Structure formats: C-alpha cells, structure tokens
Amino acid sequence: MASTTNSQMFHKTFVRESPVRQRVMGAFFLLLALAIWFFFARSVDGGAISSFGLSTFQAKTQLDPWELPTLNTLYVLAIVCAVFGGIQLSRGFKKYTNAVLAVVVAIFVFGFLVWATAGKSLNLVGLFNTTLSKAVPITLGALSGILCERSGVVNIAIEGMMLSGAMVSALVGSLTQNAWVGLLCAVLTGALLAWVHGVFSIKYKTNQIISGTVINIFATGLTSYISAKFMQVYPALNNPPTFGAIAIPLLADIPVIGEIFFVNNLFVFAMFIFIIILQIALFQTRWGLRVRAVGEHPKAADTLGIDVFKTRYTSVILGGMMAGFAGAYFTLGSAGRFDEVMTAGRGFIGLAAMIFGNWIPTGGFAAGLLFGFADGLASRMAILGITIPSQFLLMLPYIATMIVLAGVIGKGHVPAADGIPYEKE
Amino acid sequence: MTSNSEEPKKPGVGQIFLEELNNQFKPPKKDDKKKGVASQTLLIPLLAVITGLIIGGIFIILTTEQVYAAFGQSFGAGLAAAWDAVSKAYSGLFTGAFGDPARMIAALQSGDSLQIRRAFNPILESLVTSTPYIFAGLAVALGFRAGVFNIGAEGQIFIGAITATFVGYSVTGLPGIIHVPLALLAGAAGGAMWGFIPGWLKAKTGGHEVINTIMMNYIAFRLSDFLLTGPMKRPGSFNPVSPEILPSAWLPRFFPDPIRFHLGFFIALGIAYLVYWYLFKTTWGFELRTVGTNPNAAKYAGMNVTKNIVLAMSLSGALAGLAGANEVLGVNRNLAMAFSSGYGFDSIALALLGNNHPLGVVLASLLFGTLRSGATRMQLTAGIPNDIISILQAVILAFIAAPAIIRTIYRLRKPTVEEAGVTIRGWGG
Numbered sequence: 001m002a003s004t005t006n007s008q009m010f011h012k013t014f015v016r017e018s019p020v021r022q023r024v025m026g027a028f029f030l031l032l033a034l035a036i037w038f039f040f041a042r043s044v045d046g047g048a049i050s051s052f053g054l055s056t057f058q059a060k061t062q063l064d065p066w067e068l069p070t071l072n073t074l075y076v077l078a079i080v081c082a083v084f085g086g087i088q089l090s091r092g093f094k095k096y097t098n099a100v101l102a103v104v105v106a107i108f109v110f111g112f113l114v115w116a117t118a119g120k121s122l123n124l125v126g127l128f129n130t131t132l133s134k135a136v137p138i139t140l141g142a143l144s145g146i147l148c149e150r151s152g153v154v155n156i157a158i159e160g161m162m163l164s165g166a167m168v169s170a171l172v173g174s175l176t177q178n179a180w181v182g183l184l185c186a187v188l189t190g191a192l193l194a195w196v197h198g199v200f201s202i203k204y205k206t207n208q209i210i211s212g213t214v215i216n217i218f219a220t221g222l223t224s225y226i227s228a229k230f231m232q233v234y235p236a237l238n239n240p241p242t243f244g245a246i247a248i249p250l251l252a253d254i255p256v257i258g259e260i261f262f263v264n265n266l267f268v269f270a271m272f273i274f275i276i277i278l279q280i281a282l283f284q285t286r287w288g289l290r291v292r293a294v295g296e297h298p299k300a301a302d303t304l305g306i307d308v309f310k311t312r313y314t315s316v317i318l319g320g321m322m323a324g325f326a327g328a329y330f331t332l333g334s335a336g337r338f339d340e341v342m343t344a345g346r347g348f349i350g351l352a353a354m355i356f357g358n359w360i361p362t363g364g365f366a367a368g369l370l371f372g373f374a375d376g377l378a379s380r381m382a383i384l385g386i387t388i389p390s391q392f393l394l395m396l397p398y399i400a401t402m403i404v405l406a407g408v409i410g411k412g413h414v415p416a417a418d419g420i421p422y423e424k425e
Numbered sequence: 426m427t428s429n430s431e432e433p434k435k436p437g438v439g440q441i442f443l444e445e446l447n448n449q450f451k452p453p454k455k456d457d458k459k460k461g462v463a464s465q466t467l468l469i470p471l472l473a474v475i476t477g478l479i480i481g482g483i484f485i486i487l488t489t490e491q492v493y494a495a496f497g498q499s500f501g502a503g504l505a506a507a508w509d510a511v512s513k514a515y516s517g518l519f520t521g522a523f524g525d526p527a528r529m530i531a532a533l534q535s536g537d538s539l540q541i542r543r544a545f546n547p548i549l550e551s552l553v554t555s556t557p558y559i560f561a562g563l564a565v566a567l568g569f570r571a572g573v574f575n576i577g578a579e580g581q582i583f584i585g586a587i588t589a590t591f592v593g594y595s596v597t598g599l600p601g602i603i604h605v606p607l608a609l610l611a612g613a614a615g616g617a618m619w620g621f622i623p624g625w626l627k628a629k630t631g632g633h634e635v636i637n638t639i640m641m642n643y644i645a646f647r648l649s650d651f652l653l654t655g656p657m658k659r660p661g662s663f664n665p666v667s668p669e670i671l672p673s674a675w676l677p678r679f680f681p682d683p684i685r686f687h688l689g690f691f692i693a694l695g696i697a698y699l700v701y702w703y704l705f706k707t708t709w710g711f712e713l714r715t716v717g718t719n720p721n722a723a724k725y726a727g728m729n730v731t732k733n734i735v736l737a738m739s740l741s742g743a744l745a746g747l748a749g750a751n752e753v754l755g756v757n758r759n760l761a762m763a764f765s766s767g768y769g770f771d772s773i774a775l776a777l778l779g780n781n782h783p784l785g786v787v788l789a790s791l792l793f794g795t796l797r798s799g800a801t802r803m804q805l806t807a808g809i810p811n812d813i814i815s816i817l818q819a820v821i822l823a824f825i826a827a828p829a830i831i832r833t834i835y836r837l838r839k840p841t842v843e844e845a846g847v848t849i850r851g852w853g854g
Contacts, residue, residue, distance in 0.1 A: 156576075156635065204827040209574055209635055213773050214823045220767070221815025228810035229488055348639045355636055391651035398640040398647075405632035 022092040025101060029085030032108045036078040040115035044070050050114045053123035054256050058263075063255055070118040077111040109373075116384045127376050128260045133334070135365070135372030136267050137162065137343070140326035141350015142357055142364030143278055144319040148194075149359060150282060151315035152295035152417040156212035157197055158323045159347025160219030161190045165327020167223040170338035171231065173240025173331070182240050183328045190324020191317050193219065198316040202309055205421035224340045231338060242336045243267065267325075267333040271365075274322065278361040291315050295415035298422040308422050323347065352401040358413060371397045470778055470785075472831050473824035474792065481817045482511040485809055514807040521802025522795040523548045542684050547798070549686040553756060555794025557582070559693040560748035561768045562775030562786040563700050564616075564741045569781045570704055571737030572717035577623065577638025578745040579769025580645035581616040585746025586753045587649055588615030590760040591657065593670035593753065604673040609692070609750050616746015617739045619645060624738025628731040634738065642769070653762055667760040676755035687755040694787065696747065701783040713737055745769070767815075774822040793818065 048070040054063040084104050087093065093100045113122065141158045148155035165186035173182025193215055200211035231238040243266040251262040282288035293301040294311045302308050326346075331338050349371055356370070357363025374397045378390040486492050489510040496503030524547040532544035561578045568575035575581075589612030596604065623637035652658075653665035660668070676687040704710040715723040716733040724730050748768060753760050775793060779785025793814075800811035824831045832839065 200823070200827055204829050206827045209576070210773070210777065210822070210826045213576070213770065214819050214826060217770055217774065217815055217822065218819030220770075221812045221817075221819060224812035225488070225810045225816060228812060229808075345643060349643075352636060352640060389651045389655060391647040395644050395647045398643045402626065402632065402637055402640050405636055406626055406630040407632070 022097070023089060025097055026085050026089030026092075029081055029088055029100075029104050031085075032104055033078045033081035033085060036074055036081060036108065036111040040111055041071060041074040041078065044074065044115060044118050046071055048118040050117040050119075051121035052113075052117065053121055054125060056123065056125050056129075056259060058259075061253070061255055065121060066124075068114060070114055073114050074111055077107050077114070081107055113377075116381075116386050120384060122380065122384065125256060125259050127373075127380065130376035130379065131369060131372040132260065132264070132268055133372070134375040135368035136271050136333070137326045137329050137346045138350050138353050138371050139271055139365045139368030140267075140274065140322055140329070141347050142353035142368055143274055143361055144190075144322035144326065145351050145354035146278065146282075146357075146359055146361060146364060147291075147315050147319035147322060149354065149415055149418050150295045151291045151312045152298060152415055152420065152422070153198070153201055153312055153316050154208040154212065154419040155194075155197060155316065155319055156209055156348070156351060157193065157215035157219075158319075158326075158350050159343060159345065160212075160216035161193045161320050161323035162327035162330070162343045162347045162350075163223050163341065164189045164193055164219045165324035166330040166342060167226060167231075167327075167338050168324075169328035170238055170240045170331040171226070174237050177241060179241045179243055179332050182332055183325070186324045186328035186332075187321045188324070190320040190322070190327065192320070194317045194320020194323070195313075197320070198313045201421060202312050202316070205423070208419050208421075220341060223338075227338060227340050238337050240332055240336065242332050242334075265333050267329045270325070275361045275365050282361065292415070294422075295417055298417050302422075302424065308424070312422070326350070349397075352398070356401050356404050359415065367401075370400070466780055468837070469828050469831050470780070470789075470821075470825060472835055473778075473821045476824055476831065476834065477817045477821040478515075480820050481813055482515070484813065484816060485511055485514050510807075514803055514809045514813075517803035517806040517809070518796070518799040520799075521547055521806075522551050522799030542680060542682075546684050547802070549680075549684050551791075551795040551798040552690050553685050553687065553794075554798040555790045556689045556693050556755070557748040557752050557768050558771065558775055558790035558794050559697060559787055560744050560751060561772035562779060562790050563697055563783060564744035564748070565772045565776035566779060566781040566783065566786050567700060567704070567713075567744060568737055568741040569776055570717050571713045571733060572720065573624065573627065573634050573734060573737055573741070575620065575623075575638055575738065575741045575745070576635050576773065577619070577641045577769065578741075578748070578772045579767070580638065580642035581619040581742040581745035582749035582752075582768055583642075583645040583649050584619045584749070585612035585616035586749030586760050587652060587657070588612055588746070589750030590667050590670060590753050593674035594668045596674075597671065599673055601673045601675075601677070604671070605676060605754065608670075608674045608754055609747060612746045612750020612754075613743040614746070616749065617743035620742015620745070621735065621739040624735040624742075627738070628734040649760075650762060653760065657760075659759075665762045670754060670758045674754055675758060676751065678755075685756055689751040689755040692747075693751070696744070697783040697787050700744070704783070709736075745772075771818060774818050774825075777822060777825050 050068045050070045050073065052066040052068070054066055055061070081104055084100055088097070088100065116122070141162065144158050144161070145155055168189040169182040169186035171182075172185040173179050176182065197208075197211055197215055200206040200214070201208040227238075245263055245265050246269070248262040252258045254262070280288075282292065290301065290306050290311055293304075294306060294308050294315075298308045301311075327343065330342050330346075335342065350364075350368075353364050353367035353371060356367035357365070374393055378393045381388065381390045381393065486507040489506075492503060492506045492510055495506030524544055529544045532540040561582060564578050564581070565575050589608045592608040592611040593604075596607065599607065619641055620638075623632075623634045623641055626632040626637050627634045650665070653667060657667045659666050676689050676692075678685060678687045680686060702710075704714060712723065712728045713733050713736070715726070715728060716730050716737075720730050723733070771793060775786055775789045778789040778792075779787070796814050796817065797811070800809075800814045803809050803813075804811045831837070
C-alpha cells in the first residue's frame with residue numbers, strides 16, 4: 001500500500017522538539033494554571049455553584065443540570081494544568097506536546113466557563129449547538145480551500161463564491177419556491193466562479209491571489225447590485241423556503257449528544273459527510289494521491305502521466321461547489337433571506353481555518369469549531385454578565401491563527417506548489 | 426520546499442542595476458524594444474477601462490426590465506430601450522462625477538455664489554472621493570514593489586482612523602498648524618503599527634502576509650467595535666460613534682458648504698510624489714524594489730531582506746493609515762462603525778491598474794474616485810445601484826491581471842520584452 005505510507009508522510013506535521021520550545025510550553029502551561037487561580041478562583045464566592053444545563057426545553061428526556069462547586073472545580077483544574085506544566089518542564093511530552101497543549105487550553109476554557117457561570121446557569125447543549133451551526137460555513141469554507149490548495153491553487157475567492165451562492169440560492173429558491181433547486185443553483189454558481197478562477201490562474205497563469213481578489217470584488221458588486229435592484233424592491237424575490245431541522249430517529253433521543261449532533265438541518269449533516277468523504281478521498285484514494293501530487297510537485301506528476309491542468313481544474317471547481325454550498329447555508333439554512341454582504345468574511349475565516357487545520361479536512365473542522373465556539377460564547381457573555389468585552393473573545397481565534405501561522409505550534413505542511421502556476425514544457 | 430528550478434528565471438541584481446542605469450540615462454523612447462512595452466503599459470489599462478465600461482453597459486441592459494418589455498414589442502424598440510438605459514446610466518454617471526455643464530453655465534451667468542458652488546460641487550466631490558483611494562492605492566503599490574501583498578489596507582485604514590480621531594478629539598488647546606499634522610501622524614503611526622506586525626511575522630517566521638493581514642483586518646474591526654461602544658463612545662450617544670473631532674484638527678476646506686474639498690487631496694498628491702522619490706530616486710527605494718523582484722539576489726548583494734520587508738509593510742500600513750486619518754479629519758469629522766467602504770480591497774485594483782507606479786496610482790484613483798462619486802448620482806437618476814462600480818472595477822482588474830485576454834480581444838501583439846509582473850508567492854514560499 002504505497003499510497004497509505006505516502007499519505008502519512010504528506011500530512012505529518014513537523015513538531016519542533018527543541019529544549020527551548022519544551023521550556024516555553026511548560027512555562028505556558030504553568031501560566032495558564034496560575035491564571036485560573038489568579039483571575040478566576042480568587043474572585044469567586046466560596047459557596048458558589050456553577051450550573052450547566054444539559055438539555056433544552058425541546059428534549060424528550062429532561063436531564064438535571066450538571067452542578068459543580070465553582071471554587072473546588074477551579075482548584076482542581078488549576079492543579080491539573082500545573083501538573084502538566086511540571087511534567088512538560090521536567091521530562092517533556094515530546095511528540096505529544098501539541099496534544100497536551102490542546103488539552104490544557106481546553107481545561108483553561110472550561111475553567112473560564114465554570115468561573116463565568118458561578119452562581120448562574122449556562123446551557124451547554126445550546127452553546128454547543130450554536131458552536132456547531134456557526135462552524136458550518138467556516139468548515140465548509142476550509143474544505144473548499146483544502147480542495148483547491150491541495151492541488152496547488154490558492155483560493156482566496158471563497159468569500160466571493162459563498163456570497164454569490166447565498167444570493168443565487170435565495171433568488172432561485174424564491175422563484176421556484178423549492179429549496180433544493182436553490183441549493184443546486186448555489187453549487188453551480190460556486191462552480192462557475194471557480195471555473196473563472198481556474199481559467200485565470202491555470203490557463204492565463206495570473207497571480208492567484210489577484211485572481212481571487214477579482215472574484216471577491218466582482219461577487220460583492222454583483223450580489224449587492226442584484227439585491228438592491230431586484231430583491232429589495234420585490235420582497236417575493238427574497239423569500240426562499242429553508243431547510244428545517246431534522247431529527248434522526250433513535251439517535252436523536254440519546255441524551256445530550258443526540259440534541260447536539262442529531263437534531264440539525266441539512267447543512268450540518270452534510271458538513272459531517274463532506275469532512276469524512278474528503279478526508280478519505282484525499283488520503284486513501286488514487287484520486288487524492290494525484291491531487292496531492294499535483295499540489296506538491298506538478299512536474300513529477302506530469303512526468304508520471306497525470307494531467308496537471310485537468311486535476312487542478314477539477315479540484316478548483318469542486319472547491320467552488322463546496323463554497324457555493326456553504327453560501328446556501330446563510331440563506332436556506334439560516335437566515336431565510338439574502339442581505340448584502342451577509343457572509344461577513346466567513347470565507348476568509350474558512351481560509352484561516354484551513355491553515356489552522358494544516359490543510360487536513362478534520363483539522364479544518366476542528367478549527368471551524370474553535371471559531372464557532374468563540375462566536376457562540378461571545379453571544380452568551382452578555383447574558384452571563386461578564387465584564388470582559390466580547391470583542392476581545394472574538395479576536396482570539398484570529399490571533400490564534402496568526403500564532404499557528406507563525407509556526408509556534410509546529411511547522412505546518414503547506415502544499416509545496418501552492419500558488420505557483422504550472423508551465424508545461 | 427519549493428524548488429527554484431520551477432520558477433521563472435529572475436533577473437539578477439546586476440541586471441536590475443544595469444536596467445536601472447539604462448532608465449536613468451537613456452530615455453526609453455530611443456529603445457525600440459522598450460517602446461513596445463511602454464506603449465502597451467498605457468494601452469492595456471486604457472483598453473481594460475473601455476472594455477469594463479462596455480461590459481458594464483451590457484450588464485445594465487441585461488438587468489433593466491424595460492428593455493425586455495421593449496424587445497417583446499419589437500426589435501427596434503428593444504434596441505432603443507437598451508440604448509436609453511445605458512445612456513441614462515452613463516450620463517447620470519458623468520454628470521454625477523463632473524457636474525452638469527448646462528447647470529454650470531447657468532450658475533455662472535446668474536452669479537449667485539451658492540448656485541455656482543452647487544454646480545461645481547460634483548467635480549470637487551469626485552476629488553474628495555479620490556483622496557483616500559490615492560493613499561490606499563499607494564499603500565498597496567508600495568507593498569507590491571517590495572514583493573509583499575498588503576491585503577489588509579482595510580484594517581490599517583480603520584486603525585489609522587481610530588488613532589487620528591483619538592488625537593483629534595482628546596488633545597485640546599493646540600493650534601491647527603500643529604494639531605492637524607499631529608493627528609495625521611497619529612493616523613500614519615496607527616496604520617504603520619498594523620502593517621508592521623504582519624511584516625515582522627513574514628520576515629521572522631515566514632507567516633504569509635496575506636493571511637496575517639486578513640486576520641489583522643478582523644482584529645481591527647473588533648477593536649474598533651469595542652472602542653466605539655466603550656472607551657471612545659460619544660457621551661450621551663446611543664450609536665457607536667466617536668466624539669466630534671475638534672475644529673483645530675480638521676483638514677481645512679477651501680470653499681464654504683456644501684463643498685467638502687479639503688487639503689487632504691493636495692497632501693495625497695505630495696505623498697504620492699514622496700513615494701515616487703523614495704522608490705525610484707533613493708538607494709533605500711532601490712533596495713526595496715530589488716528585494717521585491719528577487720530576494721535571493723538582494724541577499725547576495727548584501728541587502729537586508731528582513732529589514733526591507735518589515736519596512737515596506739510598515740510604510741504601506743502608514744499610507745493606509747493616512748487614508749483613514751484623511752477621511753475622518755477631512756470629511757466625516759468623527760468615526761463611526763462601517764466608515765470605510767471597501768477602500769482596502771479596491772486599493773488592490775488601484776495599485777495594479779496604476780502598474781504599481783505612484784503616478785499611475787494617482788490616475789487610477791482619480792478614475793475610481795470619479796466613478797464612485799458619479800455612481801451616487803447615477804443611482805438617483807437612473808436607478809442603477811452604485812454597486813455596478815464594483816463590477817466595473819472587478820472586470821477592469823481582471824483584464825489588467827490577465828493582459829493576455831485584452832490582447833486576444835483587441836488582437837495586440839505580445840510585447841517582446843517580458844513585462845514586470847507582480848511577484849507574490851503562495852503561502853509556501
């Protein structure tokens with residue numbers, strides 16, 4: 001199985017195991033432990049209880065909220081972080097450092113939640129539901145980016161493709177009063193724009209970032225134009241049917257998990273399916289190997305008889321379809337109408353999620369969840385009465401992306417020929 | 426990592442230097458090969474603009490209901506309706522941008538100063554709209570010259586506007602001659618800081634500036650959202666808007682209301698000349714451009730690539746920050762959320778349309794500013810949403826970025842000398 005070994009080699013991350021990094025990480029873990037104690041534990045009442053709701057009012061079986069004594073929980077979390085820090089400083093977790101880093105950060109976030117809900121209650125199911133639905137367009141955007149960039153074409157036009165998909169799906173959905181037709185047209189719109197991107201960047205060898213910018217400006221102009229000229233004038237043109245939530249029989253009745261994962265609309269389920277398909281397709285199939293070969297070393301791929309241009313066109317158009325699908329989420333899966341520039345930069349954040357996720361579909365999903373979680377939490381900060389401005393919380397994912405990009409967490413694996421047009425000799 | 430054998434051959438530092446000497450001492454006109462390039466560098470943008478306007482016209486026809494109705498009656502009526510729609514739109518665009526000649530003459534004859542000001546306002550308003558474009562376009566162009574893609578002008582504009590606004594309303598008791606430059610400098614410094622971070626990250630860690638500047642954009646939006654709803658909020662106001670900037674920090678306007686034409690336009694022209702001088706007449710500029718064309722050659726020639734990348738991003742950010750400062754000090758006189766209307770992304774189009782040359786950027790900015798300004802009137806008179814300008818911009822930019830398309834349409838010959846492209850690499854390199 002040559003392809004499996006190759007695939008493992010391709011997406012292996014190169015973790016720096018330098019002593020400096022070990023010490024910095026250890027100090028960082030200790031710092032988080034200290035922060036839990038200093039900022040959270042010290043400001044909490046001794047008898048306060050943090051209550052986490054585990055079911056929404058729609059659930060069949062109502063669960064009792066999960067109640068934690070705030071102060072003691074915070075002490076435990078701080079100690080766990082400190083122990084991790086101690087081990088990291090003395091022995092080091094070697095190649096597991098990043099995994100431990102994720103755990104420690106998760107503990108810190110949980111500590112934050114426990115502190116924030118001291119004496120109040122927070123519905124965890126609601127929070128995770130928001131996280132998941134906010135993660136949908138970002139993850140799909142990341143998948144779109146992965147498809148393009150694994151084949152060596154940089155696509156910063158995801159935003160524009162999403163926006164066009166959103167507009168077209170609302171327009172066609174309203175005209176036909178059929179959400180499926182709207183969805184199909186959104187996907188086709190994404191494909192069309194991606195084809196244009198392909199012609200520019202593969203055929204004419206234009207700078208791919210500029211080509212992407214062209215599509216973004218064009219899509220912003222076009223969607224706002226159609227919206228202002230028609231959709232705002234005739235409200236019937238901006239009234240598409242939407243995809244409602246579907247409960248998967250049996251699975252939906254599982255407590256907590258059922259409500260979070262199995263009562264969702266089409267887009268959430270589709271996201272999971274796409275992640276799995278793309279993960280397998282990229283790393284376990286001949287097609288995926290070819291795409292990656294074209295993205296890593298097009299000349300070698302060409303020598304071996306792979307049609308570089310065709311592979312790139314296919315990947316870019318598939319990526320465009322994914323972005324168009326993501327666009328339909330905004331109108332058919334969420335708002336039920338189109339508003340000007342309603343994607344609000346989700347395409348760019350999807351691009352960031354792609355980088356964060358190291359050009360791997362599951363990684364992109366994890367990053368999408370991170371962004372979604374920040375979004376979901378920020379919207380609940382006011383309810384919980386937290387004095388930290390939510391804007392700073394919302395900044396964190398962007399800062400985290402920059403840190404990841406800077407290689408602090410380890411050098412990411414960028415497809416080697418990413419952004420370089422291929423010249424056939 | 427990227428193997429260099431795949432990339433097209435870059436000119437060495439010596440070669441660049443020799444070409445530079447050629448340009449200095451030999452006027453390009455005498456060089457036949459150069460002449461072909463020079464004429465096409467002017468011809469292609471021109472044709473791109475014309476083609477863009479034609480495509481925009483087709484687009485207007487396609488989206489006008491009356492045209493379809495008229496075509497239903499007869500072919501001739503359809504053509505007439507199509508012509509009518511386009512001419513109405515573009516004449517609205519023209520009078521919106523330059524003013525109505527008949528009205529100007531009537532106003533001059535009447536001698537009423539308010540009438541005259543109103544009649545001549547459109548053309549001056551176009552200059553007002555062009556001013557931030559000049560700054561932002563210069564910002565992106567300077568980055569391109571150094572081989573960095575500053576896609577984050579939007580965020581830098583925001584930060585520049587924030588810092589300039591802050592200095593504008595919080596520092597009291599200064600005369601205008603000090604307060605205005607101080608506020609402008611604050612804007613430039615804010616933008617420079619926002620450009621410095623991605624530049625430093627690029628130079629030190631290789632983190633690609635495109636992603637980092639996009640991230641910095643969103644951080645800037647969140648930051649301004651926080652500041653305008655919190656510390657910088659106007660006391661007593663329910664809207665996220667800053668306090669009014671003190672009159673001593675206003676960029677002086679040359680005419681009474683309603684003409685908003687202000688000093689910023691001339692500052693922009695002055696800065697454009699400075700950028701030209703810096704890029705083409707100084708050793709620093711030569712280094713910057715060499716780093717942009719061929720970082721390896723620059724390194725072997727003993728130039729500090731890191732320093733130049735950081736410097737270029739900071740300067741680029743400073744210019745973008747000036748765009749923001751110029752808008753708040755000259756036009757808005759306060760800072761509200763959503764004050765920058767896409768200058769950041771438009772500026773990429775400007776830089777490329779102007780071939781990354783300060784003079785070209787100024788001309789391109791005048792064009793786009795005029796189009797934008799005129800589009801507001803077109804929206805009123807012809808009912809064409811001003812977003813059509815974005816479509817025009819995209820089409821024009823597409824043709825500039827892929828000149829092969831324009832050459833195919835107009836059957837131009839490929840220039841014998843390779844034209845200077847933009848050297849931006851993907852995330853990897």
